Amino acid sequence: MVVGGLWLAVPFAAGQQRSAASNHPDTFGLGRAATAGEIEALDIDVRPDGTGLPAGQGTAADGARTWARACGGCHGQEGEGGTAAPVVGRDPSSRPPTVGNYWPYATTLYDYINRAMPRNAPGTLAADEVYGLVAWILAKNEIIATEAIMDAETLPKVAMPARSRFVRDDRRGGPEVR
Amino acid sequence: MTDERSQHRDGRVTGRQRLTRRALLAGAAGAMGAAVVAPVSGQQSVSTTRRPGRGPNEVDQRSAFVSPRRDPSPTSSRTPLQDLRGTITPADLHFERHHGGVPDIDPARYELLVHGMVDRPTVFSLADLQQFPATSRICFLECSGNLRRGTPETLPQMVCGLTSQTEWTGVMLSTVLREVGANPDATWFLAEGQDAAVMTRSIPMEKAFDDAMIVYAQNGDALMPGNGYPARLLLPGWEGNSSVKWLRRIELADQPFMTREETSKYTDPLGDGSTVRQFSFVMDARSIITDPAFPRVIKPGWHEIRGLAWSGRGRITGVDVSADGGTTWQVATLQGPVLPKAHVRFRHLWQWGGEPAEIMSRATDETGYVQPTWDALRAARGPGTRYHQNPITSWTVGDDGRVLFGAERLQA
Numbered sequence: 001m002v003v004g005g006l007w008l009a010v011p012f013a014a015g016q017q018r019s020a021a022s023n024h025p026d027t028f029g030l031g032r033a034a035t036a037g038e039i040e041a042l043d044i045d046v047r048p049d050g051t052g053l054p055a056g057q058g059t060a061a062d063g064a065r066t067w068a069r070a071c072g073g074c075h076g077q078e079g080e081g082g083t084a085a086p087v088v089g090r091d092p093s094s095r096p097p098t099v100g101n102y103w104p105y106a107t108t109l110y111d112y113i114n115r116a117m118p119r120n121a122p123g124t125l126a127a128d129e130v131y132g133l134v135a136w137i138l139a140k141n142e143i144i145a146t147e148a149i150m151d152a153e154t155l156p157k158v159a160m161p162a163r164s165r166f167v168r169d170d171r172r173g174g175p176e177v178r
Numbered sequence: 179m180t181d182e183r184s185q186h187r188d189g190r191v192t193g194r195q196r197l198t199r200r201a202l203l204a205g206a207a208g209a210m211g212a213a214v215v216a217p218v219s220g221q222q223s224v225s226t227t228r229r230p231g232r233g234p235n236e237v238d239q240r241s242a243f244v245s246p247r248r249d250p251s252p253t254s255s256r257t258p259l260q261d262l263r264g265t266i267t268p269a270d271l272h273f274e275r276h277h278g279g280v281p282d283i284d285p286a287r288y289e290l291l292v293h294g295m296v297d298r299p300t301v302f303s304l305a306d307l308q309q310f311p312a313t314s315r316i317c318f319l320e321c322s323g324n325l326r327r328g329t330p331e332t333l334p335q336m337v338c339g340l341t342s343q344t345e346w347t348g349v350m351l352s353t354v355l356r357e358v359g360a361n362p363d364a365t366w367f368l369a370e371g372q373d374a375a376v377m378t379r380s381i382p383m384e385k386a387f388d389d390a391m392i393v394y395a396q397n398g399d400a401l402m403p404g405n406g407y408p409a410r411l412l413l414p415g416w417e418g419n420s421s422v423k424w425l426r427r428i429e430l431a432d433q434p435f436m437t438r439e440e441t442s443k444y445t446d447p448l449g450d451g452s453t454v455r456q457f458s459f460v461m462d463a464r465s466i467i468t469d470p471a472f473p474r475v476i477k478p479g480w481h482e483i484r485g486l487a488w489s490g491r492g493r494i495t496g497v498d499v500s501a502d503g504g505t506t507w508q509v510a511t512l513q514g515p516v517l518p519k520a521h522v523r524f525r526h527l528w529q530w531g532g533e534p535a536e537i538m539s540r541a542t543d544e545t546g547y548v549q550p551t552w553d554a555l556r557a558a559r560g561p562g563t564r565y566h567q568n569p570i571t572s573w574t575v576g577d578d579g580r581v582l583f584g585a586e587r588l589q590a
Contacts, residue, residue: 021311021353028357030309031292031300038301039293042427045368045378048436092451097442102454105436112438115376116278122374162454166445169458173491173545177558 046111050156053110056127057151060144063136066129070118079140084119088140090161100141104166106158109134131155246271249335253277254321255404256339259468259486265513265521266316267342269396274404275321275340277439278375281424285408290392294367294429297359304408307392310349310357315391315414317519318343318488320461322417322444325567327589330574330582334468337571337583341488343521344405346412348393351386355430360386364430368437369411372426379420380434381413385459389414392425415490415519416459417565419444447562461490463549464568465497465524465541475579478532483510488521489543496542497524503536503572504551510539518544530575536584538572552588561590 046052068077075081079088081096089098099109114130116122125133135150144150144158171178240246246262248255254275257267267273274280285304293299321340328336364383371377381390391412394401401407406423413421419439434440434457446455465487470476483501487494493516498507513523524539541549550558552569572584 024311024353024356028310030306030357031302034291034293034299034301039291039299042291042370043293043429044376045370045429045435045437047431047433049433099442103442104454105441108436108438108441111378111435115378116374116438119278119374122278122376165452165454166441166456167448167453169455169460171458171460171462173460173462173543173547175546175548177547177550177554 044111044115046107046114048105048107048156050107050152053107053152053155054127055152056131057149058128058130058132058135059149060132060136060139060146062128062132063134064132066125066133067136070121070125071133074119079137087137090141092162098141099137100143100161102162104160104163106134106138106143106155106160109137110155248273249333249339250274254340256335257342259334259339259341259466260471262468263484263523265343265486265523266397267344269344269399269402269405272319272342272344272396272402272405273321273340275323275418276373276375276404276423277377278373280403281373282403283372283408283424288372288408290409290425290428292354292358292428292430294431295361295364296355296430297361298357300358302354304394307349307354307394307409310353312347313350313391314345314347314395315389315412316343316345316517317412317414318461318521319412319418319421320464320488320490322419322458322461322565325569325588328583328585330585331472332583332585333473334466334471338464338466340418341486341521343488344396345398346391346393347395347398348391348409348412351390351392351411354392354428355386360430363432366431366434368427368429368431368435369420369422369425370427370429371406371422372424377419377422377439378435378437379422379439380437380457381411381420382457383430385413385416413459415461415492417444417461420459444565446559446565449560451560451562458566461488462566462568463487463489463491463494463541463543463547465494465539465549466571467499467537467539467573470537470575470581471573472581472583474581476530476575476581477579478530481528481530483526483528483537483539485524485539486521487512487524487539487541488519489541489545489547490519491547492518492544494522494541495544497522498540498542499524499526499528500538500540501528501530501535504538504570507540532577532579534577535575536572537575538570538584540570 074084075087080086085096087099090100092101113133131150138144139146246258257271257273288304290302324338324340326336366380369379392409393412394409409425410423411421411425446458448455467485469484483499487497497510499510500507510524510526516522549570555569574582574584
């Protein structure tokens with residue numbers, strides 16, 4: 001998997017003892033069972049392996065129309081930045097960072113646009129519109145071909161240029177400044 | 179010694195305007211201070227002793243002569259550290275940082291969904307959360323983007339006012355996870371907010387079973403809207419962004435979700451930029467002198483250097499203070515109780531003779547970590563790091579008594 005080798009090697013909580021306060025009953029009987037429907041309604045996150053991506057698709061050409069209408073006013077019509085951050089650029093040294101030189105996972109684009117963009121009307125884009133915007137941004141950054149179709153199958157397979165730069169936090173306290 | 183800041187009524191103006199006005203008033207304020215130390219006969223007004231004051235009311239307000247203010251920007255507002263003297267931040271002065279504005283959430287309609295790798299996906303109401311056994315904890319909360327290098331005319335609030343301290347009350351996350359039957363193979367959980375950014379962070383399960391809480395009270399009262407009303411995650415010692423506010427959903431998983439806030443934001447380019455540090459949650463030890471600080475003008479004599487120190491890794495074990503720009507250091511007094519992952523107040527008596535001076539503080543925590551200089555931090559990380567900047571900062575005192583921020587020490 002995309003993330004498994006790197007992240008699961010860390011000895012986190014799996015298998016550790018999980019004791020509650022000694023006087024706690026097995027259950028407090030609080031809360032109610034969540035229905036499948038309400039979980040589905042809220043569970044909008046998209047993981048690096050594509051889990052959570054919905055049906056739908058889009059190309060850069062589809063995305064260009066949505067970009068002009070909903071995004072370009074803040075991020076620049078070519079994604080060069082404006083009142084909001086640029087999204088296009090491959091030079092690793094350019095600041096502020098962009099999707100092309102800094103974002104490690106393509107799936108994050110779908111997740112974030114779908115949940116939080118556009119800023120004045122978040123959560124209003126249809127799945128096809130989000131896929132189109134993701135395709136437009138990735139194509140603008142020359143990460144995918146202009147005609148590539150982005151959907152639940154293709155998006156998780158996109159290899160991001162900055163992916164290999166990301167490392168775990170190695171600060172541990174103690175006298176050494178890191 | 180008295181403090182001029184509480185003695186002039188500066189009205190309801192913005193922080194930036196107030197700053198300018200303070201600077202203008204700073205000279206005159208010294209004379210006012212002297213007057214209070216040695217009161218002149220007839221100075222004290224009798225107007226309050228010859229007529230009854232106001233009666234009891236429902237909600238008290240600060241004296242009309244006192245008006246501490248956060249300093250708002252489009253994305254955050256900063257705690258006025260220079261106006262506070264203890265360690266607890268009044269709830270209405272706690273810093274704010276949010277990514278989609280502050281939502282108004284009806285507590286009767288609030289729900290928290292806990293699902294994913296659990297035996298019993300469950301929806302909890304606010305009343306449910308409050309029905310669980312409760313815990314209170316005093317700890318700091320600090321945004322990891324909490325350094326402005328600024329100009330010499332910079333208030334403590336502007337240097338690092340994105341840190342505040344609260345007595346939080348809520349339920350241990352471990353208690354809630356036990357109730358839903360958390361799968362022991364889960365290694366991460368997603369925390370999601372109910373704001374317009376639907377803000378999300380992935381958190382290691384290790385933290386969930388260590389000291390993470392879901393809190394619904396701030397200094398004993400309901401959370402302020404800007405701090406997550408009606409309920410938020412609280413991860414003591416970790417960067418504020420990870421303590422997701424307006425918490426609506428927790429999902430357990432066996433991998434991190436790689437959300438925008440933990441990939442394109444809140445990550446730290448290192449060295450020449452070829453690597454980027456990710457999931458850098460813990461806030462390293464830090465301190466700042468909050469008094470004397472800009473815009474004060476001090477007179478020769480005895481001064482108590484006062485400030486705050488804190489560490490996300492545990493207790494502060496010592497604070498050193500220098501009055502000669504770091505050439506010599508003295509041990510400051512820590513005000514107990516010294517709590518882990520909490521602001522601690524330090525104080526140090528200093529006799530100023532009128533010569534130019536530079537005062538600075540340096541915190542040490544229980545891991546042996548010593549707050550670094552700006553140069554040491556830059557040497558360790560390179561020039562590109564944007565978050566987790568905790569350098570030693572200083573205030574210069576001119577021979578005219580003017581106190582200015584030591585901005586020169588933080589040059590690129």
